[in-house]
Amino acid sequence: MPTVIQYLLGRLKQLGIRDIFGVPGDFAFPINNAICDDNELRWIGCCNELNAAYAADGYARINRMSALSTTFGVGELSALCGIAGSYAENNLVFHIVGIPKMQIQKRHAIVHHSLGDGEYGTFMDMATPVVCASTMLTPENCVDEVERVIEAALENRQPVYIAIPHDYVNAEISSLTAPKSVFVKSDPATLEEVVSIITAKLSKAKQACIMPGFLVDRFGLKDLAMAVINASGLPYASMALDKAVLDETNPSYMGIYMGQLINPEIQEFVESCDCILAIGVVMSDINMGMFTAKLDKSRIINIMPFSVHIGNTDYINVKMLDVLEGLSRRLNKRTDVRGPVAKHPAVPEVNAEDTITADYLYAKYAEFFKPDDIVVVDSTSSFYGLLPFPLPKGVKFLSQMLWGAIGWATPAAFGTALAAPDRRVILMTGEGSHQMTVQEISQFYRYGLKPIIFVLNNQGYLIERMLSKKLDYCYNDIPEWQYHKLPEVLGRNNWITRKATTCGELDKIMRELDTAKVGAYIEIVTPELSAPPLMRAIHKNL
Amino acid sequence: MPTVIQYLLGRLKQLGIRDIFGVPGDFAFPINNAICDDNELRWIGCCNELNAAYAADGYARINRMSALSTTFGVGELSALCGIAGSYAENNLVFHIVGIPKMQIQKRHAIVHHSLGDGEYGTFMDMATPVVCASTMLTPENCVDEVERVIEAALENRQPVYIAIPHDYVNAEISSLTAPKSVFVKSDPATLEEVVSIITAKLSKAKQACIMPGFLVDRFGLKDLAMAVINASGLPYASMALDKAVLDETNPSYMGIYMGQLINPEIQEFVESCDCILAIGVVMSDINMGMFTAKLDKSRIINIMPFSVHIGNTDYINVKMLDVLEGLSRRLNKRTDVRGPVAKHPAVPEVNAEDTITADYLYAKYAEFFKPDDIVVVDSTSSFYGLLPFPLPKGVKFLSQMLWGAIGWATPAAFGTALAAPDRRVILMTGEGSHQMTVQEISQFYRYGLKPIIFVLNNQGYLIERMLSKKLDYCYNDIPEWQYHKLPEVLGRNNWITRKATTCGELDKIMRELDTAKVGAYIEIVTPELSAPPLMRAIHKNL
Known part of the structure; x- marks a missing residue:
């Protein structure tokens, strides 16, 4: 019989896991050892657990799933904000936690990394709201429980929490009999009703469009969503969190819709549609243009992973996969609806000695991208700066705008680069975000990766300055590095390491990087309040 | 009428809070603004929330309490491991969290920093197990709730969680009527019984000793505990977590007791006592010498903050303060019990060009300390290295060995230095721990502080190597900085910044630092497996 850890790691390998992120700790040693001793797995030690969780999140966005190992109490709680982000944004992370021996738990002995109260279920309970399933493995329940949490993880594309007591890690499991899989299927009658209604609504609409959301990507349904768009003949736009989820070079792509904050031509078109088909869109504050969007609920259809919302009616027990398959077969192709195409800002004319402005910087960034790049952006002004520019074909644009934990991007870019070592990974972060998790830049070259890292130094938290009416609150100042x-x-x-303070310096660096064969780390200095147009619009709208 | 935030900050100022640690965020802006706008308060921006929580923990260890401000979701969860450490180790931190507007909460709108589910109580629930009280303030409940959580915090010396909805921060409170204080008092009959039994037991014991624990310090009862020791005439020893809680230069002080791992003369004396009076000792794995301690429960009395344990009998509703007061008046002074005094290692004889060993390093550290220094040590080999050496009078020795989150010491030293700008603060950390939270070294000079920082570079997590039977697991390697x-x-x-690789270099640096008027940052390189004697004993004991 295999041991508990052998069974778990074996199943993770079958699913396609090759790297496990983490920080070791004595309660997790048997887990750490098993990973290091397994020739098919690589231990990816990070500088701290939050960074490890963010790196695992980035990795999952490319590899469809990832794994993280931490120790009891101190380790798992440090990772919690990262796990919560993966939960909110549907990235599958297997979080494996090494906990004290069952014999210690049962006699309520007091150990380090505990609250000193002899209780051992507290941290698992704390994690429960931010995972889709959790378990504590024993030799007896191992197969049942591993299969249950894997099924939940694959179904929901969200993190699961797997605790293993120290003395059970290397214990032989007592049975190999796996439980029967119970993946949920769509209810056929509801599915038929939903597909019929949507088909009819899109046919009858005077003007309609499609809005693919980031959940399409998370549930692996990009091709199917594109097939639905092609079958419909309708134009599509993206909301902010959903940027580049589908190809931004497609002639049917209009641009970003974000209420009245950007692209007035798109706003006018979208808001005058009598039917908008959203696919996996989270209607959050930012997606709604900080609530400036004027989208009457009666005109919106939203196909979510396990439900469909048509106007005020909610249909449950229908899966996105099945609805999209039905629509791709059934939709009538419209040839009469043409959407506008958003204009995006041009590179401003400058002199070489000019200071770099946000307007110049983001236009230059946009020029720099190549097909199939992976672009990782923090939830800061960099995100809003890049948003208006359509990206080349195949570019993966990774941001974390629902959870919005600044600092996520630096470790996430590391995880991403590890998952896609042959693609160009470009990290764009503000220096305030970068300070949060800066340690992890030391990991890239440890693993032979060659990212291009742009750090925007504008002397503080620019996004926070722009979100306040008063621009100069002291709490937005940060240490100078x-x-x-x-x-x-x-x-x-x-690596190529440079600092650019003028447009001429930036131009020269960009040319150098265009053909660079090594990693690069570029500090770009702009004036303190130089913000991209969209951030200025948000500030004005406060 | 004052506003909600005015009332809260006013009360915190009355309690002696002058600095508030944190990271700003848009849901917390009205709180951040109020702090910045208050001339009596200082906003102490940290590089990330976990670091801020550790800094607040360090500050509270000097100032008896501290305050931390974070934003909804991303901020508060990032701080959670730090808050849990403060809870486990009884350091009072007021954690103030800015959360979305009540009008947004009530309509379950989806905002950034949320799980995307329109729920707003989740994160407060997650924090509940690691705080002694939590609340969400409204204009109506403000006074009642602020007073309730303050009372709980002062009583338990543990963190409290205070959420304020964005739209309530600046709302006027509706009443200033404060509730009646209900601080718990000892039950007089139980108190009398407990004091009598302890007095009799200590009088009758053939051999007895006292063991003051770290809770004595946390509950502000060091003088009273010393008075009890003086009244008893008995010798005292410390367990590991309790190092230097009372004066280590006192003739009655024997040294560290840690089962069979260290100081055999102390072990023999303590384990042959027929009565041991512990005062606020947490009987954890490390304190019990990794469970090598042979202390029969029938011979132990432990006076805890709200209970007393005599052998197998537990007495509740008695407070440490009252029990110690009673004992200090009632104990009969023994003159017949003399304990041994622990021998501590001497500085080994070396040549100037020799590599630095752990044995040499810790003996040199011990020579370096001066009265009233504050020494902050991570839960790593540095802690075990310093443990055997008695410290000069008035030295405050700060460690976090119950919660044991490595990385704590760097930000905690910052918080400590801010709370005691006129004392010499010495940080001793391993480089693995230091990597976790390294950002915060940039804060010391931002605030004009002059710490002495020793970073031990032994190419990985030495404590973890020593806690494994096999010393060379790959997961204990870390990036080279x-x-x-x-x-x-x-x-x-x-600052004075130096790197020492030989004993001669270390000697020279130590002489230089002895009279230094500026901050210092010293990297000390030792061989990968050079561990102090106590770590070697722990390794042997595995």
Whole structure:
């Protein structure tokens, strides 16, 4: 019989896991050992657990799933904000936690990393709201429970929590009999009703459009969503959180819709549609243009992973996959609806010695991208700066705008690069975000990865300045660092490290990077309040 | 009428809070603004929330309490491991969380930093197990609830969680009528019984000793505990978590008791006592010498903050304060019990060009300390290295060995230095721990503080290597940094920055630091497996 850890790791390998992120700890040693001793797995040690969780989140966005290992109490709680982000944004992370021996738990002995109260279920309870399933493995329940949480994870594309007591990790399991799979199926009658109603509504609409959301990507349904769009003949737009979920070079793509904050031509078109088919869109404050969107609920259809919402009617027990399959077969192709195409800002004319403005910077960034790049952006002004620019074909644009934990992008870019070592990974972060999780830049070259890292130094939290009526609150100031010197100090490497303060310097660096064969770390200095147009619009709208 | 935030901040100021640690965020802006706008308060922005929580924990250990401000979801969850540590180790932190407007909560709108489910109580629920009280303030409940959580915090010396909806922060409170205080008092009959039994037991014992624990410090009862010791005439020892809670230069002080792992003369004396009076001792794995301690429960009395345990009998409704007061008046002074005094290692004889060993390093550290220093040590080999050496009078020795989150010490030292700007603060950390929270070294000089920072570079997690039977597991390797160059890159300063690899270099640096008037950051390189004697004993005991 295999041991508990052998069974678990074996199943994770079958699912396609090859790397496990984490920080070791004594209660997790048998787990850590098993990972290191397994020739098919790689231990990816991070500098702290939150960074490890963010890296695992980034990895899951490319590899469809990832794994994280932490220790009892101190480790798992440090990772919790990262796990919550993966839960909110539907990234599947298997979180494996090493906990004290069952014999210690049963006699309520007091150990380190505990609250000193002899209780051992507290941290699992704390994690429960931010995972779709949780379990504590024993030799007796191992197969049943591993299969149950894997099924929940695959179904919901969300993290699961798996605790293993120290003395059970290497214990032989008592049975290999797996439970019967119970993946939920769509209810046929509801499915038929929903597909019929949507088909009819899109046919009858005077003007209609489609709005693909990020959940389409998370549930692996991008091709099917594109097939639905093609079958419909309708134009499509994206909301902010959903940028580039589908191809932004497609002639049917209009641009970003974000209420009245950006692209007035798209706003006018979308808001005058009598039917909008959203697919996996989270109607959050940012997606609703900070609630400036004027979208009457009666005109919206939203196909979610396990439900469909048509106007004020909610249909449950129908899965996105089945609804999209039905629609792709049944929709009538419209040829009469043409949407506008958003204009995006051009590169402003500048002199070489000019300071770099946000307007110049983001236009230059946009020029820099190549097909199939992976672009990782923090939930900061960089995100709003890039939003208006359509991306080349195949570019994966990774942001975390629902959970919005600044600092996520640096470790997430590391995880992403590890999952896609052959693609160009570009990290764009503000320096305030970067400070939060900066340690992890030392990991890229440890694993032979060659990212291009742009750190925007505008002397504080620009996004927060712009979200306040008063721009100069002291809490938006941060310590001054010499960012471009960090790669040298956090490791020895052959990276291109530069600091740009003028447009001419930036141009030169961009040309150099265009053909770079090594990693790069570029500090870009702009004036403190130089914000992209969309952030200015948000500030004005406060 | 004052507003909600005015009332809260006013009360915190009355209690002695002058600094509030945190990271700003849009849901917390009205709170952040109020703090910045208050001339009597200082906003202490940290690089991330976990670091801020650790800094607040360090501050509370000096100032008896501290305050932390974070934003909804991303901020508060990032701080949770730090709050849990403060809870486990009884440090009072007021955690103030800015949450979305009540009007948004009531209509279950979906906002950023949420799980996307329109629920707003989840994160408060997640925090509940690691705070002694929690509340969401409204204009109606403000006075009642603020007074309730303050009372709980002062009583339990543990964190409390205070959420304020964005739209309530600046709302006027509806009543200033404060509730009647209900601080718990000891039950007089139980108190009398407990004091009598302890007095009799200590008088009759053939051999007895006292063991003051860290809770004595947390509940502000060090003088009273010393008075009890003096009244008893008995010798005292400390367990590991309780190092230096009372004066280690007192003739009645024997040394550290840690089962069979250290100080055999102390072990023999303590384990042959027929009565041991513990005062506020947590009987954890580390305190019990990794369970090598042979202390029969029938011979132990433990006076805890709200209970007393005599052998197998538990007495509740008695407070440590009252029991110690009673004992200090009633105990009969023994003159017949003399304990041994622990021998501690001498500085080994070395040549100037020798590599630095752990044995040499910790003996040199011990020589370096001066009266009234504050020494902050991570839960790593540094802690075990320093443990055997008695400290000069008035030295405050800060560690976090129950919760044991490595990385705590760097931000905690910052918080400590801020709370005691006129004392010498010495941080001793391993480089693995330091990597976790390294950002915060940039804060010291931002606030004009002059710590002495020793970073031990032994190429990985030494404590974890020593806690494994096999010493070379890959997960204990970490990225290589050039630590001594960090202060320059993370800020501009006039600090002494050095790297020592030989005993001669270390000696020279120690002499230089002895009279230093500026901050210092010293990287000390030792061989990978050079561990102090106590860690070697722990390894042997595995």
